[in-house]
Amino acid sequence: MAEGDKLFHLARKALERAHAPYSGFSVGAALRTKDGATFSGANMENVAFPEGWCAETSALAHMVMAGYSEPGCLAEVAVVAPKKDRITPCGGCRQRLAEFGTARTKIHLCDQTGIVETVRLGDLLPMAFSDLPSI
Known part of the structure; x- marks a missing residue:
């Protein structure tokens, strides 16, 4: 099983939470x-909208708490939502991912059966607040 497919299954499992x-x-x-x-996360809403957080933010928090916080440490991400095929990270999460990824970090956009498309973070966020390393 390819790494992206493993991430898809982890994201689907996180979705249950x-x-x-x-x-x-x-x-x-x-x-x-x-x-x-690998790390996973799910979105968490709060009645005091918009005080919740996104699934990508939750996964990144687990990653940082495990000691991964250096720029460029993030290799790939999978995102899945039952109500929207080929979901992309929101703008805020794109910037959060850029904090730890590079322009070449793979973002797997999924439907309910698996990866539909893989794009690069630099294509999703071409003008991040700080330059994405090209490595």
Whole structure:
């Protein structure tokens, strides 16, 4: 099984833990570091909208808490949502991913059966607040 496919399955599993009672829009995400460590997360809504957080943010928090915070450590990400095929990270999450990724970090856009398309972070966020390393 390819690394991207493994991430898709981790994101689908994380999706089961989403807390989205207000919007009904659950999202799961999983990421892999350059050395192969994986982390997943789900979105968490709060009644005091917009005080919740996205699935990608949740996965990144797990990654940072495990000691991965150096620029460029993020290799690839998978995102899945049952109500939207080929979901992309929101603008805020694109910038958060840029904090730890590079322009070449793979972003796997998924539907309910697997990866639909893979794009590069630099294509999703061509003008990040700081330059994305090209490595």
